[in-house]
Amino acid sequence: MNCAQNAPLPAKLLSHYDLTDRNTFGLQCQAQFAYEVSAPEQLPALMSAIKDSNLAWRVLGGGSNVILPANLPGATLLINIPGCEISKSDVSYTEVIVGAGMGWHEFVSWTLDNDLPGLENLALIPGTVGAAPIQNIGAYGLEVAQFIDFIEAYDVQANAFVTLSKDECRFAYRDSYFKQNPGRFIVTKVAFKIPQAWSPKLDYAQLAQVLADIQDPRPQDIFHAVCQIRTRKLPDPKVIGNAGSFFQNPLVPNNQFETLNQQFPGLPSYPDESGKRKLAAGWLIDQCGFKGQRIGAVGVYQNQALVLVNHGGATAQDILNLAKHIQETVLQKFGVALQIEPNIF
Structure with a gap:
């Protein structure tokens, strides 16, 4: 892949940029420097300048899976790379190449409008296409990894563009090679391989x-x-700040599940490909009495215990304090450790 044939306009610099509307928690945050990246070709020069300036940096997509501080020093890359097109199609699959900046739900809607079903179980998940594989987003029996063919990214360590196959992405439950190597890759495009044969996925009750x-x-x-x-x-982030599911559904060994199931009849669980059982984190939190609780500006959503919310004026520390309290309580009651999903900047 050659992304340097035509010199693009540089990424747009935005000094002291307000990120309050760029994170779904609605946390007040000001970035020291923000750069709007609208094309992959902008990245080599931008990352070179950032390295020369010895600036801390991070990537921000739709801001749906982050917890931001009041002040964010260094460089924040706003990935706004557009584009969505069918690259090839045969009797088995249709391949679609999508820019990292496209909204995830917008892309799912696009697939259905273009008679390419398969991703509908992942509808209404906030965030961007570029962020989706990093967390390996999933819902209602599907994970995005099931549809990914390859990913194009800028390798900051190698100062080069790379293409990673699905196997090289090392997808696992809410995990990937990108997540395992933070600060190394900037996803620019994602290639989806959507099967022509479709069958409904209705495993969830x-x-x-x-x-x-x-x-x-x-x-x-x-x-x-x-x-x-x-x-x-789930609450609408435009109405009440939140990052969707705040904790991962924990995986436990089968023997631990059997013990818990005897102690807590009705414990929701699902078999996992790893041979373990996946527990419903929201149920565990609800059983500890957190659903609907409010502590100052933060709380647990009244309709879903898996969602932490900002009632207005909350800080990152407020959210993390509540999260720690929930983790400690669940661990004490069930012996199960909950892992936070959002990235903490």
Whole structure:
């Protein structure tokens, strides 16, 4: 891949840039330097200048999975790389190349509008396409890794653009090679391989319940059902600040699950490919009495214990203090450690 044939305009510099509207928690934050990256070709010169200036730096997509401090020193890269096009199609698959800056839900909607079903279970997840593989986002029985063919990225360590195959991305539950190597890669484009053969994924009871009255649900039916469930369970960040699911669903060995299931009948769980059991973090938190609790400016959402919210004026430390309290309480009651999903800057 050659991204240096035509010299692009440099990334736009925004000094003392307000990031309050660039994070879904609604945390007040001012970036010392922010750079709008609208094309991959801008990255080599930009990263060279950042290194020469010895600035700390980080990438920010849609800000849906971050906890930001009041002041963010150094350089913040705002990845706004656009684009979405079908690169090839055959009887088995259609390959779609998508710019890292495209909104994730916008992309899912685009696939259905273009008769490319498969991603509908992942509807209404906030954030950008470029951020999706880093966390290996998932919902209702699907993970984004199942549809990724390869990823184009700028390797800051090698000062070069690279293409990583699906296997090289080392996807796991809420994990990837990118997450394991923070600060090394800047995702620029994602290639999705969407099968032509489609079958509904209705393993989750909530989804099946919403669709119970529809015989042979189609992709659009599932898309709307997922949006309905997520809207009911998760608050709109424009109304109340949040980052969606705040904790990962923990994986525990089968013997630990059996012990817990005897102590706590009705414990929700799902088999995992690793041979372990995946527990519902929201259920664990709810059983500890946190759902609907409010402590000052922060709290736990009344409709979903997995979601921490900013009622207005909260700081990053307020959120982390509440998260620590929840982790300690769940560990004491169940012997299960909860891991925070959002990135802490």
